[in-house]
Amino acid sequence: MTSPFLEVEDLRTVFHTPRGDVCAVDGVSFRLTAGETLGLVGESGCGKSVLGRTVMGLVSNSRTATVTGSVRVGGVDVHGLKPSERRRLWGPEIGMVFQDPMTSLNPVKRIGTHLTETLCRHLGCSRSEARKRGVEMLREVGIPEAARRMDQYPHELSGGMRQRVVIAIALACRPRLLIADEPTTALDVTVQKQILDLLASLVADRHMAMILVSHDLGAVAGRTDRVQVMYAGRTVESGATGSVFDDARHPYTDALLGSIPRLEDPPHTRLRTIEGTPPDMARPPAGCRFRPRCARAEEHCGHVSPVLASLPAADTPGAGGRQVACHYPIVLEGATRGR
Amino acid sequence: MARRILVPLLELLAVLFLVSVGVFLLLALVPGDPAVAVLGEGRTPQEYEQLREQLGLNDPMLVRYGDWLGGVLTGDLGTSLVPPQTSVLDRIVSALPVSLELAVLGLALALLIAVPLAMWSAYYQGGRVDRAVSVATFALLSMPSFLIGLLLIAVLVNALGLFPRNEWVRPGDGIAQNLAHAFLPALTIALMEAAMFTRILRADLVTTLREDFILAARARGMSPIRIMLSDALRPSSFSLVTVLGLSIGRLVGSTVIVEYLFSLPGMGKLVIDAANQGNYPVVQGAVLVIAVIYVASNALIDRSYGLLDPRTRRAHV
Amino acid sequence: AGCAGSDGSGGEKTPSSLSKEEIYAAGLVGEQQAGDPVDGGTLTLADYSEARSLDPTKTIPNGAAGGNALAAVYDVLVRYDQESNSFQPWLAESLTSDDDTTWTLKLRQEAAFSDGTPLDANAVVGSVGYYMENAGYNTLLLATNIKDMKPQGDDTVVFTLHKPWSTFPNMLASGPGMIMAPAAYRGGPDKFTPIGAGPFILDEYKPAEELVLKANPDYWNGKPHLDSVRFVWLASDDDRVKSLADGTVDAANIRAPQALEKARKDGFRGLMFPNGVGSIYWLNNREGRAASDVRVRQAINYAIDPEAVAQRVNGGAGLPGRNIYSPTAPYFAEVETADFDREKATALLEEAQADGYDGKLTYIGQSDQASQTQAVTIEAMLEAVGFEVELDLLRNIADQTERIYVTHDYDIAVAGMSIPDEDPYSRLATNLNSKSPQNPSGYANPEMDALLDKLQAASGEESTDLLKQINELWQETIPGVAMGAGAFFIPWNDNVAGVQATSETLLLLGDAWKS
Amino acid sequence: MAGSGTAHLRPSQERALVVDDLVVEFPVSAGTVHAVSGLNVDLLLGETLGILGESGCGKSSAGRAIMQLPPPTSGSVRLGDVELSGMRPRDMRKARARMQLVLQDPVSALNPRRKVKDLVTEGLRIWGWGDRDEETFVDELLLSVGLDPQTVRERRPHELSGGQCQRVCIARAIAVDPDVLICDEPVSSLDVSVQAQILNLLEEARERVGLSMVFIAHDVAVVKNISDRVLVMYLGKTCEVLPSSSLEDARHPYTQLLLASVPGAGGDAAEAPPVAVDLPSPLDPPSGCRFRTRCPLATERCALEEPQLREVAAAQFVACHHVQELSR
Amino acid sequence: MLTSDPALPVTLPASAPTRDRRRAGGLVGAGLLVGGLVLAWCAWEMTSLVTLVRVLLLVAGLLVAINGLGRLAQVVCGKPVDVVFWLAMAWLTLLLAAAALAPWLPLGNHADSVAGLSSPIFAEPGGLGAEHPLGTNNYGLDVLSRTVHGARTSLVVALLAVLIGTVVGGLVGLVSGFVRGATDRVVGILANTLLAVPPLILLIALGTVLEPSVRAIAFALSLLTIPSMVRLARANTITVAQREYVLAARAIGAGQVRLMLREVLPNVLLPVLSLAIVMISVLVVAEASLSFLGIGIEQPEPTWGNMIAEGQGGVMEKHPFIVVVPGICLFLTVFSFNLLGEKAQKRWDPRSAKL
Numbered sequence A: 001m002t003s004p005f006l007e008v009e010d011l012r013t014v015f016h017t018p019r020g021d022v023c024a025v026d027g028v029s030f031r032l033t034a035g036e037t038l039g040l041v042g043e044s045g046c047g048k049s050v051l052g053r054t055v056m057g058l059v060s061n062s063r064t065a066t067v068t069g070s071v072r073v074g075g076v077d078v079h080g081l082k083p084s085e086r087r088r089l090w091g092p093e094i095g096m097v098f099q100d101p102m103t104s105l106n107p108v109k110r111i112g113t114h115l116t117e118t119l120c121r122h123l124g125c126s127r128s129e130a131r132k133r134g135v136e137m138l139r140e141v142g143i144p145e146a147a148r149r150m151d152q153y154p155h156e157l158s159g160g161m162r163q164r165v166v167i168a169i170a171l172a173c174r175p176r177l178l179i180a181d182e183p184t185t186a187l188d189v190t191v192q193k194q195i196l197d198l199l200a201s202l203v204a205d206r207h208m209a210m211i212l213v214s215h216d217l218g219a220v221a222g223r224t225d226r227v228q229v230m231y232a233g234r235t236v237e238s239g240a241t242g243s244v245f246d247d248a249r250h251p252y253t254d255a256l257l258g259s260i261p262r263l264e265d266p267p268h269t270r271l272r273t274i275e276g277t278p279p280d281m282a283r284p285p286a287g288c289r290f291r292p293r294c295a296r297a298e299e300h301c302g303h304v305s306p307v308l309a310s311l312p313a314a315d316t317p318g319a320g321g322r323q324v325a326c327h328y329p330i331v332l333e334g335a336t337r338g339r
Numbered sequence B: 001m002a003r004r005i006l007v008p009l010l011e012l013l014a015v016l017f018l019v020s021v022g023v024f025l026l027l028a029l030v031p032g033d034p035a036v037a038v039l040g041e042g043r044t045p046q047e048y049e050q051l052r053e054q055l056g057l058n059d060p061m062l063v064r065y066g067d068w069l070g071g072v073l074t075g076d077l078g079t080s081l082v083p084p085q086t087s088v089l090d091r092i093v094s095a096l097p098v099s100l101e102l103a104v105l106g107l108a109l110a111l112l113i114a115v116p117l118a119m120w121s122a123y124y125q126g127g128r129v130d131r132a133v134s135v136a137t138f139a140l141l142s143m144p145s146f147l148i149g150l151l152l153i154a155v156l157v158n159a160l161g162l163f164p165r166n167e168w169v170r171p172g173d174g175i176a177q178n179l180a181h182a183f184l185p186a187l188t189i190a191l192m193e194a195a196m197f198t199r200i201l202r203a204d205l206v207t208t209l210r211e212d213f214i215l216a217a218r219a220r221g222m223s224p225i226r227i228m229l230s231d232a233l234r235p236s237s238f239s240l241v242t243v244l245g246l247s248i249g250r251l252v253g254s255t256v257i258v259e260y261l262f263s264l265p266g267m268g269k270l271v272i273d274a275a276n277q278g279n280y281p282v283v284q285g286a287v288l289v290i291a292v293i294y295v296a297s298n299a300l301i302d303r304s305y306g307l308l309d310p311r312t313r314r315a316h317v
Numbered sequence C: 001a002g003c004a005g006s007d008g009s010g011g012e013k014t015p016s017s018l019s020k021e022e023i024y025a026a027g028l029v030g031e032q033q034a035g036d037p038v039d040g041g042t043l044t045l046a047d048y049s050e051a052r053s054l055d056p057t058k059t060i061p062n063g064a065a066g067g068n069a070l071a072a073v074y075d076v077l078v079r080y081d082q083e084s085n086s087f088q089p090w091l092a093e094s095l096t097s098d099d100d101t102t103w104t105l106k107l108r109q110e111a112a113f114s115d116g117t118p119l120d121a122n123a124v125v126g127s128v129g130y131y132m133e134n135a136g137y138n139t140l141l142l143a144t145n146i147k148d149m150k151p152q153g154d155d156t157v158v159f160t161l162h163k164p165w166s167t168f169p170n171m172l173a174s175g176p177g178m179i180m181a182p183a184a185y186r187g188g189p190d191k192f193t194p195i196g197a198g199p200f201i202l203d204e205y206k207p208a209e210e211l212v213l214k215a216n217p218d219y220w221n222g223k224p225h226l227d228s229v230r231f232v233w234l235a236s237d238d239d240r241v242k243s244l245a246d247g248t249v250d251a252a253n254i255r256a257p258q259a260l261e262k263a264r265k266d267g268f269r270g271l272m273f274p275n276g277v278g279s280i281y282w283l284n285n286r287e288g289r290a291a292s293d294v295r296v297r298q299a300i301n302y303a304i305d306p307e308a309v310a311q312r313v314n315g316g317a318g319l320p321g322r323n324i325y326s327p328t329a330p331y332f333a334e335v336e337t338a339d340f341d342r343e344k345a346t347a348l349l350e351e352a353q354a355d356g357y358d359g360k361l362t363y364i365g366q367s368d369q370a371s372q373t374q375a376v377t378i379e380a381m382l383e384a385v386g387f388e389v390e391l392d393l394l395r396n397i398a399d400q401t402e403r404i405y406v407t408h409d410y411d412i413a414v415a416g417m418s419i420p421d422e423d424p425y426s427r428l429a430t431n432l433n434s435k436s437p438q439n440p441s442g443y444a445n446p447e448m449d450a451l452l453d454k455l456q457a458a459s460g461e462e463s464t465d466l467l468k469q470i471n472e473l474w475q476e477t478i479p480g481v482a483m484g485a486g487a488f489f490i491p492w493n494d495n496v497a498g499v500q501a502t503s504e505t506l507l508l509l510g511d512a513w514k515s
Numbered sequence D: 001m002a003g004s005g006t007a008h009l010r011p012s013q014e015r016a017l018v019v020d021d022l023v024v025e026f027p028v029s030a031g032t033v034h035a036v037s038g039l040n041v042d043l044l045l046g047e048t049l050g051i052l053g054e055s056g057c058g059k060s061s062a063g064r065a066i067m068q069l070p071p072p073t074s075g076s077v078r079l080g081d082v083e084l085s086g087m088r089p090r091d092m093r094k095a096r097a098r099m100q101l102v103l104q105d106p107v108s109a110l111n112p113r114r115k116v117k118d119l120v121t122e123g124l125r126i127w128g129w130g131d132r133d134e135e136t137f138v139d140e141l142l143l144s145v146g147l148d149p150q151t152v153r154e155r156r157p158h159e160l161s162g163g164q165c166q167r168v169c170i171a172r173a174i175a176v177d178p179d180v181l182i183c184d185e186p187v188s189s190l191d192v193s194v195q196a197q198i199l200n201l202l203e204e205a206r207e208r209v210g211l212s213m214v215f216i217a218h219d220v221a222v223v224k225n226i227s228d229r230v231l232v233m234y235l236g237k238t239c240e241v242l243p244s245s246s247l248e249d250a251r252h253p254y255t256q257l258l259l260a261s262v263p264g265a266g267g268d269a270a271e272a273p274p275v276a277v278d279l280p281s282p283l284d285p286p287s288g289c290r291f292r293t294r295c296p297l298a299t300e301r302c303a304l305e306e307p308q309l310r311e312v313a314a315a316q317f318v319a320c321h322h323v324q325e326l327s328r
Numbered sequence E: 001m002l003t004s005d006p007a008l009p010v011t012l013p014a015s016a017p018t019r020d021r022r023r024a025g026g027l028v029g030a031g032l033l034v035g036g037l038v039l040a041w042c043a044w045e046m047t048s049l050v051t052l053v054r055v056l057l058l059v060a061g062l063l064v065a066i067n068g069l070g071r072l073a074q075v076v077c078g079k080p081v082d083v084v085f086w087l088a089m090a091w092l093t094l095l096l097a098a099a100a101l102a103p104w105l106p107l108g109n110h111a112d113s114v115a116g117l118s119s120p121i122f123a124e125p126g127g128l129g130a131e132h133p134l135g136t137n138n139y140g141l142d143v144l145s146r147t148v149h150g151a152r153t154s155l156v157v158a159l160l161a162v163l164i165g166t167v168v169g170g171l172v173g174l175v176s177g178f179v180r181g182a183t184d185r186v187v188g189i190l191a192n193t194l195l196a197v198p199p200l201i202l203l204i205a206l207g208t209v210l211e212p213s214v215r216a217i218a219f220a221l222s223l224l225t226i227p228s229m230v231r232l233a234r235a236n237t238i239t240v241a242q243r244e245y246v247l248a249a250r251a252i253g254a255g256q257v258r259l260m261l262r263e264v265l266p267n268v269l270l271p272v273l274s275l276a277i278v279m280i281s282v283l284v285v286a287e288a289s290l291s292f293l294g295i296g297i298e299q300p301e302p303t304w305g306n307m308i309a310e311g312q313g314g315v316m317e318k319h320p321f322i323v324v325v326p327g328i329c330l331f332l333t334v335f336s337f338n339l340l341g342e343k344a345q346k347r348w349d350p351r352s353a354k355l
């Protein structure tokens, strides 16, 4: 195996808010090699975006936040860098695609300005050179009439088109790691597919590493190599995508999969539900954070936090590296489960 | 398309019409006989009566209003009752540049103070500077302009002798002199306005800085200064521009206190003096002109958003 | 006359310890700059108020109303000399009379208007005619007195009066004596252009801002030393003193007692014009008003303490007192005055109330702070003796003028009267004569009318005696509440010299210079 | 597609709601937005009709026009046997109460200044309590939507989670005992786990109270799960009407595109990314078949002639000129 | 979210503020408080210094003291405390109490000018316990008493005007924003008309027509508040009326009036009230400006404005306390109302919480 391009070790992000400290990311670790795609899934508020931003270094130690643990990108500790050095990473090393293409483009700047200023800053190319490359980038992400689009304002484009622009900007400096934070949540289904396909093909072409953040399990399922399921700031389960979705071991993952209506099921099929709501992150429950909603919880779960432990390879046919944080993981009942 | 230009225009005209009616009526109710204002004391009752007749003061209100409005529409705002009996228009033409200069200088100074301050405190939101700026701007906003003016005069003119005493020098008589004399009054205006501008711009900047596109710009590796200047400032300036526009219109008539304190021959002083002398044509004319400026500047501001925000540009063209 | 304080004696004392008498001494004040006049420069005068117009018929031609600018443009035929207390020919070569009834005015050959036309007898007759036609200040006084005004030849005008008038020259020292060129008024009052024979010519006028006059090279008395004079009008006497002190202006025109005393104590040179009854409360004597009853007038007069008012309104400055003449006036005499006496006031008021008076008074004044202070003080004093006072503080001058002079709708109103040294007659007659249209109080006393008639013709001792009788009659019948003498002070900076005074506190700037 | 037609209506059966040629247009500065152009729908008693379509295709506009909020530009809406268009305002208010609306964003659909108990009883406060006891009514109602009356009754919306708010909305809607419930994307803003709770709740409520329901959504799987019949909309027009059980057999090219876009385990990633196309604007919709600009089957005919809905299989109606080629 | 920018000074995590550090913070706070107060007191006493320097020292001392108080409060309460805000509230409470109880407080003569005839004028402030703790004015009236009674008038005028403005402006804005259409147009034109005339000039014009009574001044001032109230209420109504809960209420069958009163009004009320608080401070200043120009409430009835105006004409130079006392009261009050208004707006009307 090649050495990992991204190493995240016991990452913990704490926000200091007036209501108290919020531990939005609580001891997450993972590795990612070039060409690999990692899916981060979980319900709203479970810390996916904060994790993405902390990995990038956009959230770092400050008056309002404390970050511990380490993030190494290409061997460099992101949080040990000076701000100006870190800025130099953003673009050529790490790119980011945001959830909402409506708000992640400056409404008063032309598309072209967004692209060229990034190129000028990082590659030091001249304006005309940057413009040429910008047009190329737009073409590459499948935008027709790219040259004309350069002079348009974001509001003059459709949502899907805008998201393509955002991707083009993120990829303009050919980063080696792309963090896509729910890149398709705001888009229509038909467009969503196009964008996900686009990202997948770009990652493949450029041999990039990508973190795909999503709460849509379906979106992650087809397009990632590995997946991490998060709940209340912690990783509850991780492993090869197919393996996790086909036989979930954590009660949360299992319940989540069961609560999604499937096209294959006949109409009026009752869905499985997870009762209750995710915990308030300022006052998380003791022990396992999923305990209050968990059907399998025992007394023990309320006291001791389960650690993310690897499952024995024998237990996980097909793929290795499965990890689960549960005292009472679901035990395989043969091949009947899954989709 | 025609509708979109015509309707606001008609509304503007309606506003101006109402202002003219209001001003006319109000001043018609004010005690004090214009004939006395013209002739001064010590004339025979017949003389006053004769003049009243001559001025049309005995006509019904509607006729008088009609006459006045007719004059206004043909560019004749009447003649000052109290000598120097120059035409009202002349008086306004000589007073307006003073007020405009004060307003423009004051606003320019205010922006000069407010923009960097707001950017600084928005960037270090919640920090020491931010808190200090917040308290200081509040303190300024809490001080009536006459107190600020009195303080500035007491300190800068009387105690330190840094600036020349009141009196106005027209730009035509030397720009340097003019600026030296205009500085203190402009500063008084600027301090008030700067406090307001700072708060408004800071609040908008803070909101903008929370936007995704700022985060996105950071994620592209842009430097903080560049982000503040080229990404945050423009989208945050809509409220400021609105207030700025309102201020220009408002200041032309609202520098009263400052003009009074520094005895500058601007619109405010013109109106107050005229009001004190019972010189109605001047008051009416001046208020009407101020209203026109206010209404016009507002309309211009409304139309200028397109320059700042391309999203609205299309809708206006 | 009152030039005593001006020379020498004041020099030894430091100005800051000046006594009231010294402060209010008439004439030139302080050591004047010696040396030869210097040509050139602009003299900036912070005048008391802006002339309503450069048309003398529209402006009260005195120093307080902006007459200085008029005097500079038109000059005056006759000049009052403070030092000798007499009228001297000025623009005219001479003004003579044997009987005070027929006055012969002889004009100078060299005098001409600035448009080049000659200042001849016809011009004078025309100018005075225009003045009276357009009802310039004092027209009524002139009209009732002048029987005839005729040019004799090119350079002489003969004024024939109905009866002797010893201070007639004073008329030609102010408004009527400002001779306008025929071209000035040819188009009528609406097209008036200021053309005169004075030392200066209109250069630039910005209403409410400044008036600039430039030197008239053909001035009869030789080209003025100054290139130009500039009139500006600041907000208050305080401002004028401060601007004078920091050199923004070269000379100022000051009336408020506090500022005036401060300017004197600060050692400014200048001209002092004291006058009688600088401040007065007119009482409405007319039928149907409370003060038509002499007891009410007396009660009001006794109730008000000029000292206390001066203390509160002017911080103690001024010359509070009841004598209607300035203590420095040449004709000043002690009389028994109706001084502040609360008991007398109460008693008189009770008497009047017993006859059905309800004790109510309406006070009118302006609404600025100083006027409010005055109003509140007077109100307090009157209420302290049992009056019930309603304050009516008016917001515009036209309203006040209307109430006092036109509709006469007031009981007690604050005003000024300023009886000058040079011509007490005309001021007294205008204000007290029962037939005068400018008699604000409606005071009608045949005895007073008779005294005034006699005063017109009188001169010297006789006149002083008549003035004393008038004063006594005033103290007895109280046309208004006299609050004490006042003064005008024209301070200037040390580099200014040659400013001359004339009557009505007017300045003549033809000889002025600045180093 | 984007056709029209009435072939799919079922006049012979007992219908709770009949919508006839509904047109909704909004005048805007740049012209007219054709949000809904001639929608024909009927809803049988106890049936759930799903309306499926992309953002901006006029789903919400149609739903609101049915509620007469605001009344449609033209077209008639019959609720039971009451014709709603052209009613007097008071009668309209009364009739409207027999239909109820559940909206996408539960938080903004609740007045932040009012307590839960006031919110759910608003309808009865307006129309009268009848012989009901307020207390017990509120408690029963809240229980029926799975909320604990004790904890929730006195709270205000901001003290509730999104899912709880949506439950309050549903409680409020069924409190007035409506005949028809219109749900405008009631689960789109919710997390998957909560989405399942709400979908189950709606099913239960429908069964218990005997509601007819119009369910608007853009998620194919959700619509399939809850509806009996699905109507697919594109740019204000109907593409296809079919029983939800046979949704996977959809014929219309647009429905097929929708189905293919559903993210699933079998994502077919590696092909070349498709080039973006500008979607047609409702300000100036394409002539003929509105889908033709994106349709792989489009021919000249599609631009000239508007396709009509016709039955291509049992209870399956498609508006497409090329439907024959598709049929077996 | 620039808050997390690394350029910010990095402070240690607040997770475990040790006991020692807390004690140190408390000591620093107490030190600053005492030091500041001493400095202020010295400045007050050091008559030998130039007035300007004294004033600067005084202000600096007070600021240091407030800073110290803040630190102290943080230590005592365990979290940051907005001392300035609480001081301001304390001031407002004190002021309102004093104003409300003024007739029953043992205060000197505030408006009886007849009695004032026999009192000394411009008596210097005598400090606590003296007959005239803050001196007397030009009419021999007690400055302390006048300040308290002046607060009464100033506040009554401002509150009355705000009340009129809020009720009238708020209702008009509510109706016009809810009904829209022609009504809205007409209301807009009327509001613009009022705005087009400069406020002070409008007041001057009104001042010449109206009697200078509390009621008339309040009425005139309320005209200033009405247009902005209308605008705010209207804008908020329009936003609220588009909210889905209004749609939902409509769907249930609520009528127009019910919608307006039950659904819209409660949501418009708080922003309107927050503006009203800010308006109080604006009007206190406006009233003062009017009195300064001589068109407000007339002497001897005290208001802060006409008390400040007493300083004109050289009085201020000789007897600074005449202006300083009401000036400081005015400043503190306006400052406090502004602070309160901003807090309220931040909480209830984030859209306009910029001032």
Ligand SMILES: Nc1ncnc2c1ncn2[C@@H]1O[C@H](COP(=O)(O)OP(=O)(O)OP(=O)(O)O)[C@@H](O)[C@H]1O
Pocket: A015, A016, A017, A022, A024, A042, A043, A044, A045, A046, A047, A048, A049, A050, A051, A215, A281, E001
């Ligand atoms: N700047 C911040 N200050 C304080 N708390 C924060 C901050 N940013 C995020 N949080 C908190 O951290 C937690 C995780 O937020 P995050 O945005 O990562 O969730 P998410 O998984 O991305 O959810 P979503 O799917 O809604 O985007 C939330 O409880 C949020 O309130």
Ligand SMILES: Nc1ncnc2c1ncn2[C@@H]1O[C@H](COP(=O)(O)OP(=O)(O)OP(=O)(O)O)[C@@H](O)[C@H]1O
Pocket: D026, D027, D028, D033, D034, D035, D053, D054, D055, D056, D057, D058, D059, D060, D061, D062, D218, D282
């Ligand atoms: N009040 C309105 N004024 C103008 N245009 C409107 C209005 N409401 C909706 N539209 C337009 O009508 C079209 C249909 O809107 P509608 O809200 O019905 O779509 P939708 O299918 O519900 O979309 P979504 O899934 O985003 O909710 C859109 O183009 C929209 O922009």
Ligand SMILES: [Mg+2]
Pocket: A048, A049, A050, A181, A182
């Ligand atoms: Mg997120």
Ligand SMILES: [Mg+2]
Pocket: D059, D060, D061, D184, D185
């Ligand atoms: Mg919708």
